[in-house]
Amino acid sequence: MPITDKERDAIYKVIFNRRDVRGEYRPDPIPDEVLERVLLAAHNAPSVGFMQPWDFVVVKNNETKQKLKAAFEQAHAEAADMFDGEKRALYQSLKLEGILEAPVGICVTCDRSRSGKVVIGRTANPEMDLYSSVCAVQNLWLAARAENLGMGWVSIIHHDELKRILNIPEHIVPVAYLCLGYVDFFHETPELEAVGWLPRLDMRSLVHYESWDNQPEDFKTE
Numbered sequence: 001m002p003i004t005d006k007e008r009d010a011i012y013k014v015i016f017n018r019r020d021v022r023g024e025y026r027p028d029p030i031p032d033e034v035l036e037r038v039l040l041a042a043h044n045a046p047s048v049g050f051m052q053p054w055d056f057v058v059v060k061n062n063e064t065k066q067k068l069k070a071a072f073e074q075a076h077a078e079a080a081d082m083f084d085g086e087k088r089a090l091y092q093s094l095k096l097e098g099i100l101e102a103p104v105g106i107c108v109t110c111d112r113s114r115s116g117k118v119v120i121g122r123t124a125n126p127e128m129d130l131y132s133s134v135c136a137v138q139n140l141w142l143a144a145r146a147e148n149l150g151m152g153w154v155s156i157i158h159h160d161e162l163k164r165i166l167n168i169p170e171h172i173v174p175v176a177y178l179c180l181g182y183v184d185f186f187h188e189t190p191e192l193e194a195v196g197w198l199p200r201l202d203m204r205s206l207v208h209y210e211s212w213d214n215q216p217e218d219f220k221t222e
């Protein structure tokens with residue numbers, strides 16, 4: 001089934017206008033059918049050996065969110081100590097999660113034992129199952145944007161805390177905690193770029209031809 005030009009443009013529009021959303025969530029609930037659509041998009045991600053290692057723990061309860069926020073605060077304070085001077089002050093001024101504001105949280109996990117010990121494509125590189133769950137996260141992120149839902153990834157939280165708070169079984173690996181909700185607007189550029197944390201790299205400077213050493217002059221940034 002070919003993709004029309006209009007459909008292609010819509011997909012690129014979603015890709016280039018997706019943002020990590022932290023503070024701009026509206027409290028409006030997400031209709032069940034919308035939540036189901038984005039979860040189905042996540043579930044249709046590619047996965048190594050088709051093992052579909054993910055589960056989705058959906059969080060709406062405020063008490064649970066409060067516990068997650070406390071876990072974030074702890075990890076956030078530890079992280080702040082790792083930056084010096086001005087960088088620390090800038091780090092501390094950043095809003096890096098929307099756990100309480102977002103009406104829905106979703107923890108995406110990876111069950112590394114889901115389809116037995118030997119998995120097509122995972123024998124040489126055992127981490128491929130974790131990457132598969134990350135593919136599900138990205139599908140969810142893009143589907144959310146297509147639904148005009150903001151999504152934010154909160155990784156400033158210890159995974160053992162996530163497991164404890166959400167009663168995730170021992171053998172399951174948390175991959176991402178995601179905030180989800182409608183927003184008033186999407187930032188045009190990544191917020192970390194806008195505040196001068198890091199610049200957007202030039203894509204052409206990251207392309208190598210045939211060998212790592214081979215970057216044509218006109219593809220370099222400087």
Ligand SMILES: Cc1cc2c(cc1C)N(C[C@H](O)[C@H](O)[C@H](O)COP(=O)(O)O)c1[nH]c(=O)[nH]c(=O)c1N2
Binds near residue numbers: 020021022095156
């Ligand atoms: C694996 C992973 C983990 C995190 C993120 C992303 C990814 C891929 N990002 C979002 C990240 O900061 C953001 O994607 C970049 O700054 C680029 O901005 P846009 O996503 O284009 O808006 C993120 N943002 C944040 O505020 N708190 C966080 O804990 C994290 N964690």
